[in-house]
Amino acid sequence: MEPYAREELLACCIARLIGDARHVAIGAASPIPATGVFLSNFLHQKPLRISLLHKRSGNPFTEGSRELFDLAGQGRIDLFFLGGAQIDGEANINLVQAEGKRFPGSFGSAFMYFAAGRTILFREEHSKRVLVPRVEFISAPGWSPPGVERRGGPQALLTGKALFLWQKDQRRFRLESVHPGNTLDDIVKSTGFGFDHQAAANTTAAPSAGELVLLRSLVAKEISANYPEFAARVWL
Amino acid sequence: MEPYAREELLACCIARLIGDARHVAIGAASPIPATGVFLSNFLHQKPLRISLLHKRSGNPFTEGSRELFDLAGQGRIDLFFLGGAQIDGEANINLVQAEGKRFPGSFGSAFMYFAAGRTILFREEHSKRVLVPRVEFISAPGWSPPGVERRGGPQALLTGKALFLWQKDQRRFRLESVHPGNTLDDIVKSTGFGFDHQAAANTTAAPSAGELVLLRSLVAKEISANYPEFAARVWL
Amino acid sequence: MSGLPSNEVVFFKNSEAIAAEIPDGAFLGLPPDYSMPAMAVVHALIRRDAKHLKLLGVPVLGLSADLLIGAGCVAEVESSAVSLGEAGLAPRFTEAVEKNLLKIKDATCPAIHSGLQATEKGVPFMPLRGVLGSDLLKFRNEWRVIDNPLRRNDPILIVAAIQPDVALFHARWADEAGNVWIGRRKELATIAHAARRCFVTCEEIRPGDMLEDELLAPGVLSSVYVSGVAQARRGAWPLSVAGVYGIDDAHLTLYAKAAKTGEGFRRYLEEYVWNRTPEKNSSPAASRA
Amino acid sequence: MSGLPSNEVVFFKNSEAIAAEIPDGAFLGLPPDYSMPAMAVVHALIRRDAKHLKLLGVPVLGLSADLLIGAGCVAEVESSAVSLGEAGLAPRFTEAVEKNLLKIKDATCPAIHSGLQATEKGVPFMPLRGVLGSDLLKFRNEWRVIDNPLRRNDPILIVAAIQPDVALFHARWADEAGNVWIGRRKELATIAHAARRCFVTCEEIRPGDMLEDELLAPGVLSSVYVSGVAQARRGAWPLSVAGVYGIDDAHLTLYAKAAKTGEGFRRYLEEYVWNRTPEKNSSPAASRA
DSSP: OOOOOHHHHHHHHHHHHOTTOSEEEEOTTOHHHHHHHHHHHHHSSSOOEEEETTOSSSOSOSSGGGHHHHHHHTTOOOEEEEOOSEEETTOOEEOSEETTEEOSOOTTHHHHHHHSSEEEEEESOOSTTTEESSOSSOSBOSOOOTTSOOSOEEEEEEESSEEEEEETTTTEEEEEEEOTTOOHHHHHHHOSSOOBOOSSOOBOOOOOHHHHHHIIIIIHHHHHHHOHHHHHHHHO | OOOOOHHHHHHHHHHHHOTTOSEEEEOTTOHHHHHHHHHHHHHSSSOOEEEETTOSSSOSOSSGGGHHHHHHHTTOOOEEEEOOSEEETTOOEEOSEETTEEOSOOTTHHHHHHHSSEEEEEESOOSTTTEESSOSSOSBOSOOOTTSOOSOEEEEEEESSEEEEEETTTTEEEEEEEOTTOOHHHHHHHOSSOOBOOSSOOBOOOOOHHHHHHIIIIIHHHHHHHOHHHHHHHHO | OOOOOOSOOEEESSHHHHHHHSOTTOEEEEOOGGGOOOHHHHHHHHHTTOOSEEEEESSOBOHHHHHHHHTTOEEEEEESOBBOGGGOBOHHHHHHHHTTOSEEEEOOHHHHHHHHHHHHHTOSEEEESSOTTOGGGGGOTTOEEEEOTTSSSOEEEEEEOOOOSEEEEEEEEEETTSOEEOTTOHHHHHHHHHSSEEEEEEEEEESSOGGGOTTTGGGEEOGGGOSEEEEOTTTTTTSOBTTTBOOOHHHHHHHHHHTTSHHHHHHHHIIIIITOOHHHHHTTOOOOO | OOOOOOSOOEEESSHHHHHHHSOTTOEEEEOOGGGOOOHHHHHHHHHTTOOSEEEEESSOBOHHHHHHHHTTOEEEEEESOBBOGGGOBOHHHHHHHHTTOSEEEEOOHHHHHHHHHHHHHTOSEEEESSOTTOGGGGGOTTOEEEEOTTSSSOEEEEEEOOOOSEEEEEEEEEETTSOEEOTTOHHHHHHHHHSSEEEEEEEEEESSOGGGOTTTGGGEEOGGGOSEEEEOTTTTTTSOBTTTBOOOHHHHHHHHHHTTSHHHHHHHHIIIIITOOHHHHHTTOOOOO
8 A cells, every 4th residue: 555644644534524515614724624625526526615714816705704604604514624722522622722821712613613514623633632521611512402503513523543423412422433553542542531432443444546646636736725834744 | 146946946955954074975866965965065175975875986885785874883974864755743754655655665764864973854845745743654763762772863854945953852843944935824834743933934045156156067067977867957 | 594505506598597497486685776686587587477476675676676566476575665766666566555466564774784694694683773663663573672682771673684585686797617796786795695596697707717816806706605697688777787888767767657557567568578588678778888 | 883083084104104093002903814914014013112902803813913912012812813824823922821911802703703793783782603602601791692582492692892993904905085905805894894993004005096996896995984094015014915915924934933932032023023114124025926
């Protein structure tokens, strides 16, 4: 099997999660999600609409920075990405402060997590520092009590070590697969919250030869226009 | 004294009412108010900002038809004009229905009458049919009870026969002047509501020679670009 | 918002094909006469004998509504006004209301803008100053006066979100990507954002993608909101497209006169709607951009 | 809204003159790094040693805020985030918050947009979906959760109107009439509509009136909202003006590295802010439009 970059594996995981989404929006500083989304677009017959908030040329937004939120409010965003300085087992995310450290802030998460059809949580670092029993500050909650209007919520949590799927009814993550080079035991030890899993963990499928060709040609070109430093690091 | 058109006299009345307004907005189908406002602008040293909703070229609005209302909501419109199928002695206006007849509708009156700094009511027809004891339908009320947020209200009522000023504390009109050719008695007989007046009515000052020159040159040019039929009728 | 169709733009052959997409009974958001109604589609709706339409004026209506009402296509009108502007009252509207043939929901302009902006933002209502004491309130069960939650003893109106089934208007340009250039007529964007589907006719279909052009982009309605586009040259006639052709004042005067009677209106339809294709229909108009 | 100044646009000589118009303690609405902050005025504010500014990020902040915070000009920040984007955390902001030297009012993007739109419409609040269950609510006394007045048992957030004292940003063009071309960056219009005063720097002052040009008008902020304008060539540097010059990524990386320490930040200010006029300041940047 061809060698591949960790970022390429993660982008492939994302591409496989996109499913029947018709319109994916990508917020600030998210080169790996963007890479996965463009890959998905080149792989599937039906073109995705991809709205890259900070697209430097030909930006899809003409109503300024509020349009993304209005689009989501209208129900026109099927899939969105969020991260977290901390993420807990109830899929709450914290973008504000953790262990005395200040992070940038909640961005639109407190709205988008409710309004987008579904949200993929993405954080490369997989450690007990990040994946905690309970976030110190809830920027956006992973679920809402009955009676609170909420269109969407978490679909999955992707880290540098594993992929978890969200189980809405149980309000709990289930380990879907462990990335090559990691074991179930690693995952249990480096995750601060409890999660469901099979007795033997699946291994995340490596990028296929075709996926790698696309990533390194068409996708790399799209990404380098908007995330030049990332593209240079991964593909140069 | 030079002969003048009735429309010219009315425009002069309006020009004299503008006072220290800095920004006047003019809504749909209001050629006489527009004429008065442009005249005022050419007469005074400090230029007025004139926002003509339906200006056909170089329209001042770039946010579509909601911008006028947003501007008023922000407190940026000092003076506005409204008419009425019926107007009553409490300065309520009716733009909807009267005596079984349907009129176009309330337009933005229910908002603008509150939000503009002040409003000049203008209706050429001066009869008991129009100036009624009580309007059949309140499109917009002339005054509001204490506790209701309201920035502005009526300043004056100008008709084809007379000019009334609004007395806010008394909630009642006062006859300011009677247009040349009419008498106080005419006004009393053709007004369906009670109003205050002096024993002997003032006569509305006729347009000055200077006002007429401006009306027939600079003002006519501005008006004909936006109200071609009106301009042709008055000045051709 | 549920049931939004796929966000791919369909390019239709002509105005008739767009009229066929607008079902009987649709709640149809329309711009005022000064903001590019899709008159060619209005004519096509009459030719296809559309029925029971509910018209929403954003925020007022004119010729487009009067034609549809006169032709019997309309069950209900929600608008802040219906008039022909300088050409006077809208005669078919006026007669239909006076004869009780038409349900009318009277509104006031900013309430319609706010109701659409509520849907645009995915909220169920918007507050609006003013209006208190207006009889408009008596007829609007979906509005409420509440106490301002942030400052007691401050009554304020709450207007409900408005969601048209279909937004319909004309524009100067669409492009191959399905974007539409609406210029400064931003109420068209508001209707499109709020509506379930949006159909647009345009003077011209441009190659490429206007979103790539920083000078055009500010006036572009993104294709994400556009369900279908068809070219219709002079498709706003006898109304105007800023910078392309002016309003045909003489025709509006002719219409206002003709439509004073039902018989005159029928003769007008015969001459200008029934016996003409959209292309022919627009040819007699004098351009006065 | 009270105390709005005269709506005549003043043309200022340069960015310093605009910085002089922004008083200490002003509540200053600023755009994000991708939406043309008036960086030349930010530098001039530091040179004039502005104090106690309250910054509003619409809806987030970056380099402009980090510079002002590091230079000691800022008492409070209300924003949905402060970061340098791909260049990482905003180091002066981060340190100031961690050391408790800065009051921070955490927000979420659409709450800021809605708060400004409330002021834009002259209403005291706007509803917003989502947010319920977020800890953001615990720190915002001016927000309320109410029951949707139109449908019971439906809790919904109400955010208070936001009115900045001053809107400040850069633009590609202003014209002799005082209009400003903001292109597709409509958040700049929202800040200007909501603010008491609005100051703008621009690349170029054009003759004439852009409102007369149907192609430019859709991207124009009318002079009615503009208090003052000054030309500042490359006035957004090291950030971008779409279609004119691109973001200076290398400089942002340089800044992010330098500003990691107070000492590095002081050296940065020395080199790029204190010892340069606005004109000189922008000259070293490579253009990459």
